[in-house]
Amino acid sequence: MLPWGRALRAAGLLRSGPGAARRARCGPGERPVGRGAALPAGPDLRHFLRGAAAGETPPEPPPGSAPGAGRVYLETYGCQMNVNDTEIAWAILQKNGYRRTKELDEADVILLVTCSVREKAEQAIWNRLRHLKALKARRQQARLPLRIGILGCMAERLKEEILHREKLVDIVAGPDAYRDLPRLLAVAESGQQAANVLLSLDETYADILPVQTSAGGTTAFVSIMRGCDNMCSYCIVPFTRGRERSRPIASVLQEVRMLSDQGVKEVTLLGQNVNSFRDMSEVQFQSAAAPVLSRGFSTVYKAKPGGLRFAHLLDQVSRIDPEMRIRFTSPHPKDFPDEASVLQLIQERHNICKQLHLPAQSGSTRVLEAMRRGYTREAYLELVHHVRESIPGVSLSSDFIAGFCGETEEDHQQTVSLLREVRYNIGFLFAYSMRQKTRAYHRLQDDVPADIKQRRLEELITVFREEAARANEAMVGQSQLVLVEGPSKRSPSELCGRNDGNIKVIFPDAETEDAAGCKAPVRAQPGDYVVVKVTSASSQTLKGVLLCRTTLSRSAASR
Numbered sequence: 001m002l003p004w005g006r007a008l009r010a011a012g013l014l015r016s017g018p019g020a021a022r023r024a025r026c027g028p029g030e031r032p033v034g035r036g037a038a039l040p041a042g043p044d045l046r047h048f049l050r051g052a053a054a055g056e057t058p059p060e061p062p063p064g065s066a067p068g069a070g071r072v073y074l075e076t077y078g079c080q081m082n083v084n085d086t087e088i089a090w091a092i093l094q095k096n097g098y099r100r101t102k103e104l105d106e107a108d109v110i111l112l113v114t115c116s117v118r119e120k121a122e123q124a125i126w127n128r129l130r131h132l133k134a135l136k137a138r139r140q141q142a143r144l145p146l147r148i149g150i151l152g153c154m155a156e157r158l159k160e161e162i163l164h165r166e167k168l169v170d171i172v173a174g175p176d177a178y179r180d181l182p183r184l185l186a187v188a189e190s191g192q193q194a195a196n197v198l199l200s201l202d203e204t205y206a207d208i209l210p211v212q213t214s215a216g217g218t219t220a221f222v223s224i225m226r227g228c229d230n231m232c233s234y235c236i237v238p239f240t241r242g243r244e245r246s247r248p249i250a251s252v253l254q255e256v257r258m259l260s261d262q263g264v265k266e267v268t269l270l271g272q273n274v275n276s277f278r279d280m281s282e283v284q285f286q287s288a289a290a291p292v293l294s295r296g297f298s299t300v301y302k303a304k305p306g307g308l309r310f311a312h313l314l315d316q317v318s319r320i321d322p323e324m325r326i327r328f329t330s331p332h333p334k335d336f337p338d339e340a341s342v343l344q345l346i347q348e349r350h351n352i353c354k355q356l357h358l359p360a361q362s363g364s365t366r367v368l369e370a371m372r373r374g375y376t377r378e379a380y381l382e383l384v385h386h387v388r389e390s391i392p393g394v395s396l397s398s399d400f401i402a403g404f405c406g407e408t409e410e411d412h413q414q415t416v417s418l419l420r421e422v423r424y425n426i427g428f429l430f431a432y433s434m435r436q437k438t439r440a441y442h443r444l445q446d447d448v449p450a451d452i453k454q455r456r457l458e459e460l461i462t463v464f465r466e467e468a469a470r471a472n473e474a475m476v477g478q479s480q481l482v483l484v485e486g487p488s489k490r491s492p493s494e495l496c497g498r499n500d501g502n503i504k505v506i507f508p509d510a511e512t513e514d515a516a517g518c519k520a521p522v523r524a525q526p527g528d529y530v531v532v533k534v535t536s537a538s539s540q541t542l543k544g545v546l547l548c549r550t551t552l553s554r555s556a557a558s559r
Contacts, residue, residue: 069097070108077124078115080270080329081241082152084221086113087210089151089178094211096182104135109147109185114154116240118433122154133168147188149173149181153240157437159197169193175226175241176200199242206251209258218485218527219266220259224252224313228272230332231300232361233372233439234404234432237272244273248281249313253320260321265483265527269317269328275335275342278307296379297334300372311341318349323529323552325483326352327502330399333358333383334374343390350556354391355425355501358384359399363418364411367404370444377418384422395501397426402460403453404432405444412456416463423467425501431457465539472503472537479547480505481555484528495524499532505542507532515550522549529555 072093076086089111090100101107110132115121132148139146149171150162156174163172170188173181174197187194204226212220225246228237256267271277280286290303310328318326326349336342346352358380362368365376375383388394400415419427431453434446448456480499488494488506495509511521512530524530529552532544 069093070099071101071106072098072109072111073101073104073107074111074113075128076113078113078117078121078153080221080268081223081272082113082115084210084223084270085152085175085178087212087221088205088208088223089113089181091208091211092178092181107146109149111149111151114150114152116153116157116236116435118430119435120433122158125150125154129166129168133166136168145189147171147185149184149188151175151178151181153236155195156197156199156240157236157435159195163193163195167193171195172197174199176203178205179203200245201243202245204245204247204251206247209255212259212262212264217262217264218483219268220264221268221270222252222255222259223247223270224274225271225277229276229301230273230374231372231439233370233444234361234401234435236435236438239437241272244276244278246271246277246279246307249279249308249316250281252313253316256317256320256324260324263527265323265529266325266327267317269313269326271328272330273332273335274328275310275331276304277310277313278304279313280307282308291335292337293334294336294375294379294383296375296382298374299334300374310335311345314342314345314352318345318352322351324351325500325552327355329357330359331357333360333380336383336387343387346394347391351552353500353502354393355395355397356387356391357397357399358387360418360422361399361401362404362407362411363415364407365414367407367411367415370406370440371401371404372439377414381418381421395425395503396422397428397502398422398424400427400429400460400464402429402431402457403448405434405440405446405448407432407448407456412459415460419460419463420467423471424464425468425471425503427461427464427468429457429460429464468539469537472539472542475534475542476537477534479531479533480542480544481550481552482507482530482532484524484526484530486526497530497532499542503542504540505532505534505544507544507546510546512546513548515548515554524549531555 072090074086074090076082094100098109104110112125112128114125129148136146136148147170148168150169151173152175155162155172159172162169170193171184172195173184176199177196180196184194184196205223225244227242227244228235229244231238259267285308286306288306290305291309293299293303314326314328346354346356360380361371361373363377365378368375368377384396387396400419402412432446432448434441482497482499482505484495484497486496487509488496493509494506497505499505509523511523514522515531524546528549530549531547533547534542534544536543
């Protein structure tokens with residue numbers, strides 16, 4: 001709608017109702033006037049044009065009354081990919097005239113970016129919708145309409161149920177349909193439900209620069225690919241996010257440069273399987289040979305030739321800003337080939353974090369085969385040893401599932417022993433939750449009772465914490481380079497940041513010297529690099545004393 005049209009509608013001088021589009025033809029962006037709708041006497045178009053020329057600002061409309069584009073409240077659930085999806089969706093809506101609000105009661109539109117990886121994640125959304133039902137009822141009584149939308153993986157998986165359950169949700173948009181949000185919201189404004197959950201073979205949102213939503217702007221996520229082809233038997237991702245497709249490297253580099261210009265100090269490259277990245281946008285690289293898998297690893301799909309690979313992307317990204325840390329997640333263990341170009345880059349570049357996520361899922365070869373992970377316990381351990389030889393001092397994290405289909409007590413104990421042998425710094429552990437559409441749902445039995453799953457999960461968490469505490473205690477007495485993120489949540493007199501290994505570090509908010517030679521004492525700010533001497537450690541946190549403020553390059557040169 002044109003600006004003057006919005007002003008007319010806000011003033012109550014332009015009306016439309018359900019079905020109006022069927023009664024009148026309109027130009028792009030215009031709204032129809034229903035049959036018999038009389039326009040009351042009032043200011044004409046010239047009045048509004050004169051007001052715009054004079055710089056007058058129309059009064060702010062109350063919640064729910066903003067025509068076309070209004071105030072949007074966004075809530076994000078689940079993984080970092082959903083954080084990035086939220087930023088993409090907001091960039092699209094902002095470009096179409098919507099405004100962001102952090103106050104739920106001010107919103108004309110509430111959008112929940114959802115996760116489907118476990119039943120608990122979906123239940124959180126259903127609970128939230130029950131809360132929003134009362135808010136929507138109050139708004140309807142006040143004749144201030146509120147539109148509610150479900151975005152992301154849950155939208156893709158449960159479209160029909162979401163639309164029909166209590167008739168609360170107005171729009172449903174899958175992970176590949178965010179460009180369609182303005183149209184879906186326009187349909188919902190007329191009182192109809194709207195949905196688009198089509199999966200795409202090529203959508204990467206490469207031309208959309210996400211609007212960063214994280215407070216402080218110190219760190220950012222950059223999506224480099226979407227979807228997954230691994231088809232692990234427990235995983236819903238290929239069915240909610242579709243097939244693997246990678247962004248052109250040029251668009252990734254453009255986004256990282258923009259973030260560097262904005263002062264962002266740490267970027268995490270995101271994808272379901274980042275180290276299978278394959279940019280096919282440049283013709284001269286489309287005939288490149290397929291990579292060789294790690295020793296002892298296999299895959300359910302044929303090796304894919306052609307394209308620029310993840311090592312090339314990582315090399316280029318790390319060259320943009322020597323003061324910007326680079327992380328990536330989540331890789332698959334199979335895609336660290338023996339020639340180890342990615343591992344070499346991590347070891348050589350001072351701004352690529354010496355931290356790797358190596359999702360194991362289980363320590364039992366028998367369970368790994370049922371999961372279709374494509375490796376044995378022995379092959380996984382060989383890779384861990386290879387990584388530690390290539391990158392001395394590397395920090396390792398992993399994912400584990402307790403109680404997968406057919407898991408025996410012996411299988412569980414093998415996972416316990418893997419946790420002890422590898423001694424991860426960071427872990428993500430969950431009880432198995434069967435998902436419809438997956439291979440496990442169709443071929444296997446979810447035969448481990450819930451109480452046994454929970455008991456095994458608690459045992460895994462206990463062992464992980466014991467070993468992580470030992471790994472972190474080895475850093476006591478050492479100096480760690482820390483990127484300051486902001487005040488500690490537990491104490492306003494302390495600051496919080498993360499070291500190279502992505503472990504949280506807490507230290508006093510005190511004056512310190514600057515390694516650059518500045519004589520005046522300084523206080524560390526979010527986005528600063530500081531050196532902290534570790535004085536104590538737990539399974540999740542390091543504590544220490546502040547030594548000085550420095551830079552990433554200066555710290556690397558002094559090693």
